[in-house]
Amino acid sequence: MLRLLAATVLFFLGASVSALPAAAQAGFPIDPEASCVSSSCHDDMAKQEFVHAAAADGEQCVTCHEPPQEGRHAFELAVAEEELCAMCHGDMADKEYKHVPVAEGMCTFCHDPHQSDNPKQLNFPPNSELCFNCHDSEEFEGPTTHGPVGEGQCLKCHDPHTSDHAYQLRAEPPDLCFGCHNRALKDPKGRTLPAPKNTFRDDTLNLHPPFEAGMCLGCHLPHAGANYRLLLEPYPETLYASFSPDKYICFMCHDDEAFAEPRTLEATGFRNGNLNLHYRHVNRQKGRSCKACHHHHGAPNERLIRDKIPFGKRTINIRKFERTQTGGSCSPTCHRPVSYDRYEPVFNTLKVTPREGVDATPEELERAKEEQLDE
Numbered sequence: 583m584l585r586l587l588a589a590t591v592l593f594f595l596g597a598s599v600s601a602l603p604a605a606a607q608a609g610f611p612i613d614p615e616a617s618c619v620s621s622s623c624h625d626d627m628a629k630q631e632f633v634h635a636a637a638a639d640g641e642q643c644v645t646c647h648e649p650p651q652e653g654r655h656a657f658e659l660a661v662a663e664e665e666l667c668a669m670c671h672g673d674m675a676d677k678e679y680k681h682v683p684v685a686e687g688m689c690t691f692c693h694d695p696h697q698s699d700n701p702k703q704l705n706f707p708p709n710s711e712l713c714f715n716c717h718d719s720e721e722f723e724g725p726t727t728h729g730p731v732g733e734g735q736c737l738k739c740h741d742p743h744t745s746d747h748a749y750q751l752r753a754e755p756p757d758l759c760f761g762c763h764n765r766a767l768k769d770p771k772g773r774t775l776p777a778p779k780n781t782f783r784d785d786t787l788n789l790h791p792p793f794e795a796g797m798c799l800g801c802h803l804p805h806a807g808a809n810y811r812l813l814l815e816p817y818p819e820t821l822y823a824s825f826s827p828d829k830y831i832c833f834m835c836h837d838d839e840a841f842a843e844p845r846t847l848e849a850t851g852f853r854n855g856n857l858n859l860h861y862r863h864v865n866r867q868k869g870r871s872c873k874a875c876h877h878h879h880g881a882p883n884e885r886l887i888r889d890k891i892p893f894g895k896r897t898i899n900i901r902k903f904e905r906t907q908t909g910g911s912c913s914p915t916c917h918r919p920v921s922y923d924r925y926e927p928v929f930n931t932l933k934v935t936p937r938e939g940v941d942a943t944p945e946e947l948e949r950a951k952e953e954q955l956d957e
């Protein structure tokens with residue numbers, strides 16, 4: 583029926599006038615006083631589930647279509663199509679950020695002017711099916727796909743028309759993210775994702791500065807990506823990982839020097855004398871990932887040190903981390919209580935792998951102490 587009507591329109595717009603029967607070329611025999619919708623004309627109008635209030639009956643057609651005149655039945659639009667909807671709806675792109683097809687008045691690409699079986703007279707279901715008419719679906723797929731993106735819920739984050747936030751977002755991160763991440767969620771493998779909003783609001787925690795600043799997109803992608811947890815760069819999923827700097831998103835912002843050498847008097851504060859404890863834990867075949875000690879968003883102790891870390895069904899505790907002016911101590915599940923001091927190395931009797939490199943001399947330690955504690 584639609585195609586038939588469209589063909590009729592084309593005919594009367596003169597697309598192939600010569601093919602018209604002589605009677606029709608002479609004019610459409612209609613009564614200008616009659617309703618446009620009757621049992622014989624346009625009787626498919628206002629039949630679908632969602633009907634445009636402005637096209638609900640035959641009397642209103644003429645608000646958008648030129649009224650039929652004797653001898654003519656061209657239904658020309660009353661005003662140019664790009665301006666038609668604004669007659670009643672005003673400017674749908676009146677905020678700072680405007681979706682291009684809306685700003686260009688392409689309303690009828692997404693909406694049927696009369697009726698539809700989709701809500702809001704949409705020509706497509708109100709999900710990614712609509713968006714993928716113009717946006718490339720492949721950009722929204724990846725080994726890690728964000729829950730709402732995979733479910734086609736683009737409209738949860740984007741306004742289809744216009745917004746005060748870039749990319750027509752409904753809100754800016756972190757508020758946008760906290761709209762859903764205000765509670766624990768499950769990832770596709772069924773693992774619990776704790777609520778970052780609780781971390782954000784907990785003022786007993788030390789927050790990672792970029793997290794505290796609400797820069798979620800400094801580390802995460804919103805749609806899909808190659809890495810674990812939608813991260814911009816890789817991060818080991820597991821607690822243990824053989825070391826390579828390109829496995830850690832952390833080095834996007836932090837210097838990997840702190841992990842490069844077995845001995846240092848300056849590259850990190852996590853050292854005992856010049857024994858680099860970052861290197862010793864992380865830079866080895868069965869290296870500990872940062873998450874063995876640090877939390878990525880925020881933790882109860884200084885330097886983002888955790889109290890505990892979930893490990894399979896168990897919990898590893900990092901009890902009583904205490905930082906002093908020159909070192910620190912803790913009593914983790916992993917080994918017996920230990921402490922470290924940057925200038926007066928502590929003698930720890932752990933059964934350990936041989937230490938690489940050479941101990942600093944007392945003079946070197948003294949010099950480092952003078953330089954660093956003066957700062």
Ligand code: HEC
Nearest residue numbers: 587588591618619624627636637639640642643645646695
């Ligand atoms: C809100 C504005 C608006 C109203 C009200 C409206 N139309 Fe339309 N109509 C349009 C637009 C826009 C088009 C597409 C025109 C084009 O593509 O050239 C259209 C196209 C049509 C077409 C041809 C293609 C199609 O979709 O079938 C017919 C027939 C039609 N209208 C009939 C009606 C009738 C009958 C009514 C009253 C029940 C009506 N229209 C009310 C805006 C409107």
Ligand code: HEC
Nearest residue numbers: 634635636645646666667669670671689690693695702703
């Ligand atoms: C003659 C005035 C008029 C024109 C022109 C008009 N509309 Fe409407 N439109 C209305 C009215 C009245 C409503 C009902 C508003 C309500 O229910 O709050 C409406 C509602 C809508 C809705 C929302 C339906 C819903 O369920 O909330 C959409 C979408 C819409 N119009 C799209 C369009 C588009 C696209 C155009 C241009 C092709 C257009 N309108 C032109 C008067 C108009």
Ligand code: HEC
Nearest residue numbers: 667668671674683684687688689691692693702708737742
């Ligand atoms: C890219 C597709 C797209 C374009 C283009 C578009 N819309 Fe919409 N519009 C939508 C979607 C999707 C909804 C439903 C929004 C929702 O449910 O949150 C909607 C909803 C509406 C509504 C209902 C009220 C509201 O704000 O949610 C109106 C009215 C409307 N559109 C009018 C227009 C007009 C007028 C234009 C042209 C200036 C237009 N739309 C262009 C996709 C579009």
Ligand code: HEC
Nearest residue numbers: 681682683691712713715716717736737740742748749750
């Ligand atoms: C009729 C085609 C069309 C449809 C349908 C469409 N878009 Fe767009 N969209 C565009 C065009 C054109 C641009 C501007 C060019 C670009 O940035 O790719 C754009 C840009 C965007 C932008 C970026 C804005 C910016 O500031 O860079 C977002 C976000 C967006 N669209 C979201 C959506 C969503 C969500 C949907 C589905 C509800 C959708 N689009 C449906 C054509 C469309």
Ligand code: HEC
Nearest residue numbers: 710713717722730731734735736738739740749799804805
């Ligand atoms: C969880 C919220 C969220 C969902 C769901 C979402 N987006 Fe986005 N989208 C964003 C954010 C945030 C940005 C801004 C990214 C930036 O600043 O780099 C964005 C940017 C965009 C852009 C412009 C930049 C680009 O990446 O091309 C387009 C287009 C876009 N989104 C379309 C979509 C479509 C289509 C869907 C559904 C398949 C969708 N979005 C679902 C949050 C979301």
Ligand code: HEC
Nearest residue numbers: 756759775776778792793796797798800801811817873878
């Ligand atoms: C400095 C980088 C960084 C910033 C900024 C950041 N995240 Fe994360 N986020 C991570 C890392 C790394 C992980 C993976 C941790 C793991 O599984 O070991 C993660 C994990 C997550 C998870 C999964 C649950 C969890 O905590 O393990 C969610 C949800 C999340 N982030 C949301 C957010 C939100 C929302 C923001 C902004 C308020 C944000 N992130 C800011 C690095 C960051």
Ligand code: HEC
Nearest residue numbers: 727728729730738758759762767768769770798802811812
């Ligand atoms: C509309 C709800 C919604 C919004 C808004 C939202 N998320 Fe999510 N997010 C989810 C759901 C549901 C999951 C769990 C399914 C999954 O893992 O993808 C999830 C999972 C995640 C994950 C873990 C992904 C994985 O599978 O490893 C990260 C990281 C994340 N979100 C970050 C963000 C960030 C950053 C924002 C803001 C830009 C945000 N989310 C906004 C619903 C949302």
Ligand code: HEC
Nearest residue numbers: 788790791792800801831832834835872876878884885886
């Ligand atoms: C987007 C940039 C960025 C990324 C990525 C990033 N950080 Fe940070 N981080 C910062 C900034 C900025 C600071 C504050 C200045 C500083 O101490 O260097 C900081 C501080 C820290 C601190 C010290 C906090 C304190 O209380 O003094 C630790 C520990 C830390 N980050 C660990 C990590 C770990 C582990 C990762 C990887 C999971 C990581 N960071 C990824 C930007 C980042």
Ligand code: HEC
Nearest residue numbers: 830832836840850851852863870871872874875885909910
């Ligand atoms: C075995 C526990 C442990 C592991 C694993 C670990 N750290 Fe640390 N880190 C610490 C401790 C303890 C401190 C605090 C040192 C001090 O100032 O006393 C620290 C300090 C830091 C700082 C502050 C600057 C500095 O070096 O003193 C950053 C940044 C940092 N770590 C990043 C990382 C990153 C990135 C990883 C993974 C590649 C990682 N850490 C792995 C325990 C660890």
